[in-house]
Amino acid sequence: MEVYVARKAGFCFGVKRAINLAQDTAKEANGVYTLGPLIHNPQAVEELRQSGIESIGSLEEMDGGRLVIRSHGITLSEMEEIKRRGIDFVDATCPFVRKAQEHVRRLAEEGYFIVIVGDRDHPEVKGLVSYGGDDVVAIKGVEEIEAIPRKNRVGVVAQTTQTIDTLKRVVEALLPRVSELRIYNTICNATSERQRESLELARKVDCMVVVGGYNSANTNRLASMCRAIQPRTYHVEVAGELRPEWFQGIRRVGVTAGASTPQWIIDEVVERIKGMGS
């Protein structure tokens, strides 16, 4: 059995940067916290915890120490609260997410009605929405287009891990309804390249394994895109979930991973698959 690993699998620039910032902070400060998990991977978060970096649900749980703002960013009001409380913080928001937040803020200032294309329950999207003031809505895709009120000037910003097809379909549906449409294609390059490479791989193999947190939006999206091409697509968080029967009679296996999946987990998965092959 041959195992092919996508070259772009695993940590992207923004995740690497966030982890480095958090680890550097842990060397300097006593008590390092993140508001919500730093990245969406339970194993990586557990590793961070062992280096003294604690994920908390609310700022009130902090007792001194330093806060690391996670890669997906936080809401404007959370940021204001951090400043009001005088909390010492390091901003590990992915620079691409930060840029998307700035686009939303500027669109709001210039009077556009803003449409965010993404999962409205995802922290990145919640953050983006918070910069849009009153005239903003988050939609999952074109199926929710009717939730958007009729407006003349509409601005569109995408969750950085969105697929270009979802964004395209929303834009196409909005176009006849508006007189001006200003779109920031904020899908990050790492995401679109990983998606493209993973889809190419899915076309060539008999079975795909997508590795990453079940709470990771970009991993879930990667899995559903691969599954549309290769129905034998399995999403696992760790090597222990792999089952030998998935690989019976299989000649070629493709492995890809989300932006928040640590290299050691990918390596373990690949080794375990090789051990299961005939």
Next chain:
Amino acid sequence: MEVYVARKAGFCFGVKRAINLAQDTAKEANGVYTLGPLIHNPQAVEELRQSGIESIGSLEEMDGGRLVIRSHGITLSEMEEIKRRGIDFVDATCPFVRKAQEHVRRLAEEGYFIVIVGDRDHPEVKGLVSYGGDDVVAIKGVEEIEAIPRKNRVGVVAQTTQTIDTLKRVVEALLPRVSELRIYNTICNATSERQRESLELARKVDCMVVVGGYNSANTNRLASMCRAIQPRTYHVEVAGELRPEWFQGIRRVGVTAGASTPQWIIDEVVERIKGMGS
């Protein structure tokens, strides 16, 4: 044989306005000129000529009198020449075209690379392009997308008589190539409503007749859209071109007309068709 006439067939707001302005000017001034035909309909232009309104090819042909700027607008350099020569003029540019020109100008000022979706030989598009400075290209549709250089910030403006589908396809192709896409949907309502109504009609009848100048971009577009649905679609400029054999064995005929087609031509066409029916 039943004959159905599209309600939105014929003169749009901008054409009516241009003709009224020209006729009012002809009552006041001695020697009234238009630079190129006022509208794209030879019969209407001939009528205007009989009221003393002459279409000229160059400003040098003017000898005093007053110039009426046609509904499609003119280029920035033509406008500058008119002003430099101190020519007395009335601006009959369609207000929707004027607005599109302003969008192009503003996009250029704000540093966007500009894409005009339209027929690059059409006077309206030539006018639009002239407001775009150096970083502007006109394309017919998505098939010419490769003519557009790779740019981060792209602005899109449509010829006012463009189809929404052509605009959609260009936008969809541009989106993955840029970081910001700012689209002005400058397709005028009269155009999109006339197209929609004509297509509905084409679906219901056994034969379509599209009336209007062969040099009229919006009439040609209307004819090709109808033909895609109803292959028995005929484009005529005047009633004299209708042929009885087109209507043999036909039960229902639909008639539509471009934005520059005078009502008297539509009426003549309808009467003639009725006379040919069995």
